[in-house]
Amino acid sequence: MSTTKLITVKISGNDEVAPGHFVLKVESPEIAPLPQPGQFVHIKCGDEKGIILRRPISFYKIEGKTLFFLYKVIGKGTGILKMRVSGEDISLLGPLGRGFWFRANGKKKIIIAGGVGIAPFPFLISEMISKAKINPRDIVLIYGAKKKEFLIGLDEFRKTGISLYPSTDDGSEGFKGTTAELLSNLRKEGRLKGGDYFGCGPGIMMKGIVEITKKWGERVQVSLEERMGCGVGACLSCVKKINGKYLRICTDGPVFWGDEVEW
Numbered sequence: 347m348s349t350t351k352l353i354t355v356k357i358s359g360n361d362e363v364a365p366g367h368f369v370l371k372v373e374s375p376e377i378a379p380l381p382q383p384g385q386f387v388h389i390k391c392g393d394e395k396g397i398i399l400r401r402p403i404s405f406y407k408i409e410g411k412t413l414f415f416l417y418k419v420i421g422k423g424t425g426i427l428k429m430r431v432s433g434e435d436i437s438l439l440g441p442l443g444r445g446f447w448f449r450a451n452g453k454k455k456i457i458i459a460g461g462v463g464i465a466p467f468p469f470l471i472s473e474m475i476s477k478a479k480i481n482p483r484d485i486v487l488i489y490g491a492k493k494k495e496f497l498i499g500l501d502e503f504r505k506t507g508i509s510l511y512p513s514t515d516d517g518s519e520g521f522k523g524t525t526a527e528l529l530s531n532l533r534k535e536g537r538l539k540g541g542d543y544f545g546c547g548p549g550i551m552m553k554g555i556v557e558i559t560k561k562w563g564e565r566v567q568v569s570l571e572e573r574m575g576c577g578v579g580a581c582l583s584c585v586k587k588i589n590g591k592y593l594r595i596c597t598d599g600p601v602f603w604g605d606e607v608e609w
């Protein structure tokens with residue numbers, strides 16, 4: 347069980363890894379041993395005109411005491427975050443939320459990521475291999491983006507020994523088409539029977555993969571995004587109807603069973 351910390355840490359890198367996508371690196375021996383894959387931190391991006399800008403960002407990778415966060419620049423908060431440089435201090439609140447559930451059970455682990463929805467998966471894959479002792483050959487990653495230049499970390503994924511299936515809208519890398527189409531094709535080819543499914547990406551993509559996997563009698567864990575205020579369950583700004591109840595994405599999630607989400 348992880349313990350949440352509010353902590354100021356040192357930035358050790360903040361580099362653009364694809365157009366409009368950055369990896370923030372910070373040093374935190376206090377937080378590094380705590381997170382579960384799929385959990386996130388609330389990052390204080392900056393302090394402009396007294397507005398406290400905390401934004402939720404998933405754990406991307408952890409190496410020793412170094413935490414990595416992959417983020418896409420969207421608006422004010424991430425626009426300020428991309429200006430931060432090595433050596434500066436930054437405030438983190440985390441780990442927060444409930445992450446992905448996984449164990450070695452003989453089933454393939456099938457991960458579907460769209461765009462910056464790849465963010466929680468390097469950490470998930472690394473924990474599946476190192477902690478749950480899942481054979482990398484039993485992990486399948488279907489990773490889609492608009493075009494090749496937005497597919498981040500392909501070489502690193504290949505080095506882990508997992509089965510990687512990239513897709514792009516324009517066919518510049520891997521399958522030409524959507525992750526949902528690729529998922530269906532792989533199933534038809536008999537490569538994905540009886541798996542544990544994990545998804546993160548745009549709402550429309552996740553809704554699509556939930557509908558497809560439902561037809562196969564399979565369930566998929568999805569990581570949801572919702573606008574957040576406090577990040578700790580107090581303000582109710584992140585509620586969503588799930589399985590007939592209003593749940594808080596920040597504390598009851600962000601990971602839920604896709605078939606229980608009212609899309």
Ligand SMILES: Cc1cc2nc3c(=O)[nH]c(=O)nc-3n(C[C@H](O)[C@H](O)[C@H](O)COP(=O)(O)OP(=O)(O)OC[C@H]3O[C@@H](n4cnc5c(N)ncnc54)[C@H](O)[C@@H]3O)c2cc1C
Pocket residue numbers: 386400401402403404405415416417418419420421422423424425462465466570571572573574595600
């Ligand atoms: C649990 C969780 C994990 C996330 N992990 C990542 C990650 O690893 N990498 C990444 O790039 N993005 C991630 N996001 C989305 C990220 O938090 C938003 O893109 C970011 O908050 C946008 O802030 P902004 O100020 O730049 O944009 P603005 O549009 O200016 O934001 C205005 C408000 O909307 C909220 N908001 C805008 N877009 C989103 C969104 N898609 N999801 C949630 N809130 C949003 C902001 O938090 C803020 O309150 C995650 C979201 C959640 C809920």
Ligand code: FES
Pocket residue numbers: 573574575576577578579580581582583584585594595596597
């Ligand atoms: S962000 Fe405040 S309750 Fe979820």
